[in-house]
Amino acid sequence: MTDASTGTTALADPDGPAPAGPSARGPRGRDAVAYLRYGAGKLLGAAVSLFAVLVTSFFLFRIIPGDPVRTITHGRAVSEEQLQALRRQFGIDKPLWEQFTQYCGQALQGDFGNSYQLHDPVGELIWNRLPATLLLTGTAFVLYSLIGVWLGTRSAWRNGGLGDRFNTGLSLTLYSVPSFWLGLMLINVFAVGVGFVPGMFPTGLMETGDGSTGLAHALDVAHHMVLPVVTLVAVGYAQTLLVMRSSLLDEMGSDYLTTARAKGLRDTLVRRRHAVPNALLPTVTLLFVNLGHVVAGQILVETVFSWPGLGGLFYEALSIPDLPLLQGLFFVFAAGVILMNTLADLIYPLLDPRVGR
Amino acid sequence: MTTTDTDTRTKDTPAKSPRALARDRRRRSAARFWRQYRTHRAGLFGLAALALFVLLAVFAPLLVGADVQSVTKAPGLPLEAPGSEFPLGTDKDGRSMLGLLIWGARFSLTVGFLAAALSVAIGTLIGITAGHYKGWYATVVMRITDWFLVMPTLVLAIALASVLSRSIWTIILAIGVTTWPTTARLVRAQTLAVESRPYIERAKALGGGHSHIMTRHVLPNVMPLVLAQTTLVISSAVLTEATLAFLGLGDPTVTSWGGLLQDARDSGATTKWWYVMPPGIAIALVALSFTLCGRAVESVLNPRLGASR
Numbered sequence: 001m002t003d004a005s006t007g008t009t010a011l012a013d014p015d016g017p018a019p020a021g022p023s024a025r026g027p028r029g030r031d032a033v034a035y036l037r038y039g040a041g042k043l044l045g046a047a048v049s050l051f052a053v054l055v056t057s058f059f060l061f062r063i064i065p066g067d068p069v070r071t072i073t074h075g076r077a078v079s080e081e082q083l084q085a086l087r088r089q090f091g092i093d094k095p096l097w098e099q100f101t102q103y104c105g106q107a108l109q110g111d112f113g114n115s116y117q118l119h120d121p122v123g124e125l126i127w128n129r130l131p132a133t134l135l136l137t138g139t140a141f142v143l144y145s146l147i148g149v150w151l152g153t154r155s156a157w158r159n160g161g162l163g164d165r166f167n168t169g170l171s172l173t174l175y176s177v178p179s180f181w182l183g184l185m186l187i188n189v190f191a192v193g194v195g196f197v198p199g200m201f202p203t204g205l206m207e208t209g210d211g212s213t214g215l216a217h218a219l220d221v222a223h224h225m226v227l228p229v230v231t232l233v234a235v236g237y238a239q240t241l242l243v244m245r246s247s248l249l250d251e252m253g254s255d256y257l258t259t260a261r262a263k264g265l266r267d268t269l270v271r272r273r274h275a276v277p278n279a280l281l282p283t284v285t286l287l288f289v290n291l292g293h294v295v296a297g298q299i300l301v302e303t304v305f306s307w308p309g310l311g312g313l314f315y316e317a318l319s320i321p322d323l324p325l326l327q328g329l330f331f332v333f334a335a336g337v338i339l340m341n342t343l344a345d346l347i348y349p350l351l352d353p354r355v356g357r
Numbered sequence: 358m359t360t361t362d363t364d365t366r367t368k369d370t371p372a373k374s375p376r377a378l379a380r381d382r383r384r385r386s387a388a389r390f391w392r393q394y395r396t397h398r399a400g401l402f403g404l405a406a407l408a409l410f411v412l413l414a415v416f417a418p419l420l421v422g423a424d425v426q427s428v429t430k431a432p433g434l435p436l437e438a439p440g441s442e443f444p445l446g447t448d449k450d451g452r453s454m455l456g457l458l459i460w461g462a463r464f465s466l467t468v469g470f471l472a473a474a475l476s477v478a479i480g481t482l483i484g485i486t487a488g489h490y491k492g493w494y495a496t497v498v499m500r501i502t503d504w505f506l507v508m509p510t511l512v513l514a515i516a517l518a519s520v521l522s523r524s525i526w527t528i529i530l531a532i533g534v535t536t537w538p539t540t541a542r543l544v545r546a547q548t549l550a551v552e553s554r555p556y557i558e559r560a561k562a563l564g565g566g567h568s569h570i571m572t573r574h575v576l577p578n579v580m581p582l583v584l585a586q587t588t589l590v591i592s593s594a595v596l597t598e599a600t601l602a603f604l605g606l607g608d609p610t611v612t613s614w615g616g617l618l619q620d621a622r623d624s625g626a627t628t629k630w631w632y633v634m635p636p637g638i639a640i641a642l643v644a645l646s647f648t649l650c651g652r653a654v655e656s657v658l659n660p661r662l663g664a665s666r
Contacts (some may be wrong), residue, residue, distance in 0.1 A: 060520070172648055176644035177637070178596055178603070180603050181641075188627060300600060314515075315604070318515065333509045334508055338507050
């Protein structure tokens, strides 16, 4: 819900991009220049945001109490010299500002240091876990976008009817359910099996690990993915539905729809060719903005289902605290949101000529 | 109410004080608001459910007593199935689930209300000032807001909750500090709309200062929007609180719904339905009720939204 309003208010920003000054070139050239200027501004803003995220990621996790060196060596006999050596190895014996400049310099080269616990480079760890997260997020995202848009359209078109009330009611209810709880319940019913329901869908990791390849392997992964995807879709499609519904309702009273009907077009055609394309605009923006947040929001679902993705990695890193890994993950999560926002900003004027000119 | 109403009318008809006039107007608009709100069935349902939860939370000490939370005085066996003695069974320490659930309502609602109050207060303050004072102040503040908007809220809240000591205030702070930007943006847009109206110019011409315009003219006009936003923020705050508690970042000394779920997961008792189902349903019900109220308020303010009735 909150995200939904973010999307719409971002669009309603009255201080939006200033109109470009008059130009000697033709209307098309002027448009292109205006768009380039608009795009450059957005890209610059994104770069500033990225840097701010970098700074935040460094300082936020430095203030976590607890000595990572002690956590790692927990339960083993280590001398003070060894502890010092470990600290030197991690680079946390230097003053804070020196660590910071070093961190920024390395991060610009894509180097986030080595994980304290797993000893591998953070970039590599994140890179290895990224496909699992992208697979899960991507599938869930495509599904709930389609379901949300479809149901939202139906709801708005038959506004106030039984179907509308049922759809909005159900989506709001599912939206209010904590994702981790829904995940636990689904595991109970469909993975463990309850009563007459057999344990149909395996969970935990992505694959059974029986060394199958090709199609069998793909099927195995798909089988493991069913429950996490269902959880993400169930909790997430309400936002798309509600935004699609309200933006279509906004269009419903428009004159051009009356005109279309007056031409004698069938109801389905009026909806599909005229109303829906216009109502899709705000929904598309929201979807992009959400896509960025979805990756970060999966932490819970990945933890519950032991899905080997970034969310699970974040949860593991939090308990050490594994500073380089946390920094890297935080940066990746925030960068994802910034990337998607910028993409939405850049695509939007192409979809809707009123924006960015 | 009605008698005093007629009294004042008969006595002060020629010269009614501006204060009384304003009070009358406010009462009338509140009544109008309620009349329209009443037509939203979902909103009424939400309100009724909330009233029930608030009553349960307030009277928890009378209903079940604080002893239900004590592990040492636990009356039952661990993980007893629901029966005549324990309508919802017992948890891993043999405490009554029903009692724990009622106590959990206290914590979840408190966190929800306070976190939302903090978040909305920050958001309203920033939104109104950013809309009122244009120039560098607005630019800087809105850049900060945008920066907070791109931060993954949950990740930031988790980081803050793990940085600070484990207590209820940490959770309230973590939620409040991470969720205000949405409100700030909404309120700023509304402030800009209000400030372009002629009566603001009139107030300025009559010598109204910045604080007069912001508190007397802009604030009352953004309040309805803020009210709708608050209920929505409470709903997400309740969910975030449960999430943080489930991740083990909550206050271990109090009973909360998310904490109960964490206990269930840590003790490997997630298959015991009476342990896992009730807290989740309670969280979902409270979050849903606030959302329904918020949507009803929104559609009273903006009938074009056409929220389902």
